[in-house]
Amino acid sequence: MNRKTMALPAIAALLASALAGCGGSDEPGGDSRAIVVGTTDSFELTGESPAPFDPALAYEAGSWNVLRNTFQTLMALPRSGGEPVPEAAYRCGFSDTQNESYRCKLRSGLKFANGHALTAADVKFSIERTLKIKNPNGPVSLLANIDAVETPGDRDVVFHLKSPDATFPHKLATPAAAIVDSQAYDGGRLRNGYDVDGSGPYILETKAKGGRLVSATFTRNPHYKGELEPKNDKVEMRFFPDADAMEKSLKGGGIDLMTRTMAPDQIARIEREGSEDIELVEMPGQEIRYLAFDTKDGTAGRKAVRQAIAQVVDRQALVRDVYERTAEPLYSIVPTSVGSHLNSFFNKYGEPDAAKARKILDAAGVGTPVPLTLTYTTDHYGSATAKEFAALKKQLNDSGLFRVTVKGEPWKTFRPAQSHQEYPVYGMGWFPDFPDADNFIAPFFGEDNFLGSPYRNSTVAKLIPQTRRQAQRTAAAEGFQRAQDIVAEDVPVLPLWQGKQYVAARDDVTGVEWALNSSSVLQLWELGRAAGS
CATH class of the missing domain: 3.10.105.10 (Dipeptide-binding Protein; Domain 3)
Structure with a gap:
C-alpha cells in the first residue's frame, strides 16, 4: 500500500495527467455503480436540531459536507484552495473601494433540483431568512455584517455591508450563504426533517429511523449549472458506529472510501500493515x-x-x-x-x-x-x-x-x-x-x-x-x-x-487526492472509478 502526502496545488498538473490516462474515469455515467463513502458522522432529529441540513441551522463539518454537495452558493473555493471563484454567480466583485458593497450577477438559466427557477430573489430570501431566524447554534455570525440585500434584476444581487470586509467573498462560498428555494422554505422558521431543496451538483435522498439518519444517497442533479464537474452519477453515504466498523467494511468491499473520522491508531495500523487494494492518502488540513x-x-x-x-x-x-x-x-x-x-x-x-x-x-x-x-x-x-x-x-x-x-x-x-x-x-x-x-x-x-x-x-x-x-x-x-x-x-x-487529514480508499477509486480540501470539505463530485475497474 502506498501512502501519499499531498500538497494539493503542487500536484494539480500531475493528477490531471494521471486521470487523463485512466480513459473514461473523468466521464460521468461511465459506471452505474454508486461510489460508497463511509463516515462515523451521525445525524438525529432533536428539539435543538429539528433540521440538520437547513442552512440556517447547520454549522458543523458533517452537515456542511452534505450542504456543499446539494446546495449552490454564489462563490466557491477552487479544488486546490485559494481565492473564491464564481459558482451560482457568473461574476462577483466589490463595486466600491472601501469593500462595503458587493455585487453579483447570476448565471443564466439556473434551476433548483425540483425544477423551480433560481433567481436573485431566492438569494435575497436565503440570506435574509438566516439573519431572521438567527439560530444561536447556526452560522448567522458569518452573515451578520450584511446591512441590506438588493435585487435590481432577476440575475443581479447587491450586498451592502455594515463595515468593510475583504473576507466577504469567502463567506459567500460557505453553506451559511446556501441558496434555498423560496417556494419550499419558510422565511421565518426552520424546516423539520432531512429534506433538501437546493441547486447543487447532487439531489439528496435520505432514509431515517426513529429520527436518526440511516442512509443518504447523492444522485447527479440534471439541472445543475455551475463551476463543479461531477465525475460520478451517484454517491451513497453509509454511517458507522465507530472507525473499526468502517474499516472492516472498507476491507470487505462494503464501502469504497472512508474518512471522517478515522482513529489515530487505525491510521498508523493501515499504513504499517499495507495493502495492495487500499490506499491511504494524507492531506494538509486546518482542523x-x-x-x-x-x-x-x-x-x-x-x-x-x-x-x-x-x-x-x-x-x-x-x-x-x-x-x-x-x-x-x-x-x-x-x-x-x-x-x-x-x-x-x-x-x-x-x-x-x-x-x-x-x-x-x-x-x-x-x-x-x-x-x-x-x-x-x-x-x-x-x-x-x-x-x-x-x-x-x-x-x-x-x-x-x-x-x-x-x-x-x-x-x-x-x-x-x-x-x-x-x-x-x-x-x-x-x-x-x-x-x-x-x-x-x-x-x-x-x-x-x-x-x-x-x-x-x-x-x-x-x-x-x-x-x-x-x-x-x-x-x-x-x-x-x-x-x-x-x-x-x-x-x-x-x-x-x-x-492532518486522511482518506483511505480502494484502489479503483479516482480523485481521492481531491476528496477533501484544506477546509475539510468532502468534495464528492471529485470521486470516480478507474476505467475497466
Whole structure:
C-alpha cells in the first residue's frame, strides 16, 4: 500500500495527467455503480436540531459536507484552495473601494433540483431568512455584517455591508450563504426533517429511523449549472458506529472510501500493515482542537486558573501518545498553515512547567488543588477524544495543582449544553469556514461568537473590523498577531493541536487526492472509478 502526502496545488498538473490516462474515469455515467463513502458522522432529529441540513441551522463539518454537495452558493473555493471563484454567480466583485458593497450577477438559466427557477430573489430570501431566524447554534455570525440585500434584476444581487470586509467573498462560498428555494422554505422558521431543496451538483435522498439518519444517497442533479464537474452519477453515504466498523467494511468491499473520522491508531495500523487494494492518502488540513472556558464560572472564570492550565498542558505528549503524530502541537488559535499565525502560547508559557503554574496560582491567591470538571463529546470528534481527555486529566492532576474529573456526553446533549455555557471547561474542534486568520478569530471572540462565550476583549473587538479592511491579507498580519497575543494572555480558549487529514480508499477509486480540501470539505463530485475497474 502506498501512502501519499499531498500538497494539493503542487500536484494539480500531475493528477490531471494521471486521470487523463485512466480513459473514461473523468466521464460521468461511465459506471452505474454508486461510489460508497463511509463516515462515523451521525445525524438525529432533536428539539435543538429539528433540521440538520437547513442552512440556517447547520454549522458543523458533517452537515456542511452534505450542504456543499446539494446546495449552490454564489462563490466557491477552487479544488486546490485559494481565492473564491464564481459558482451560482457568473461574476462577483466589490463595486466600491472601501469593500462595503458587493455585487453579483447570476448565471443564466439556473434551476433548483425540483425544477423551480433560481433567481436573485431566492438569494435575497436565503440570506435574509438566516439573519431572521438567527439560530444561536447556526452560522448567522458569518452573515451578520450584511446591512441590506438588493435585487435590481432577476440575475443581479447587491450586498451592502455594515463595515468593510475583504473576507466577504469567502463567506459567500460557505453553506451559511446556501441558496434555498423560496417556494419550499419558510422565511421565518426552520424546516423539520432531512429534506433538501437546493441547486447543487447532487439531489439528496435520505432514509431515517426513529429520527436518526440511516442512509443518504447523492444522485447527479440534471439541472445543475455551475463551476463543479461531477465525475460520478451517484454517491451513497453509509454511517458507522465507530472507525473499526468502517474499516472492516472498507476491507470487505462494503464501502469504497472512508474518512471522517478515522482513529489515530487505525491510521498508523493501515499504513504499517499495507495493502495492495487500499490506499491511504494524507492531506494538509486546518482542523484544530482546543479547550474552551466559561469565563464567568467561579473557578474557570479566574484568569490565573486558565493561565496555570496553559502552563501545565503538554501538547507534545498529546500528539505523541494519543494521536500517534497524526496531529501537530498548536500554540495559537490560528493554525500554522494559515497566514498571520504566531506561536503566542509558546512565546508566553514555553515548555510545560508545574513550578511556574504554581507561582501563577499563588500570586492570584488561588488555593490548590483546584477542582475542575472537563467535559467532552463522546461521538463527534472520533474515538481518540476519550483518551485525549484522560491524558489531559493525568497531566493536570500529576502537577499537584488540580483535582480534575472528566465527563463525556453525546453530541446531541453536549452541543446545546455547551452553547448555554453549562460546562466550565469543555473540548471543541473547529473546521474552518474559509482559510483566513479572520475565521479563527471572529467566530470565537466576536459579539455573536458560535461558542456563546461571555468572553469579551475591547481591543480584539476593534481589531476584527480593522483587519477586514485590508484587501491584501498580508497587511492584516499585525492586527491578527496582536489578537493572538491577547488570547494567549487571557486564555478564553486553549489551543491543543492541529490535525492532518486522511482518506483511505480502494484502489479503483479516482480523485481521492481531491476528496477533501484544506477546509475539510468532502468534495464528492471529485470521486470516480478507474476505467475497466
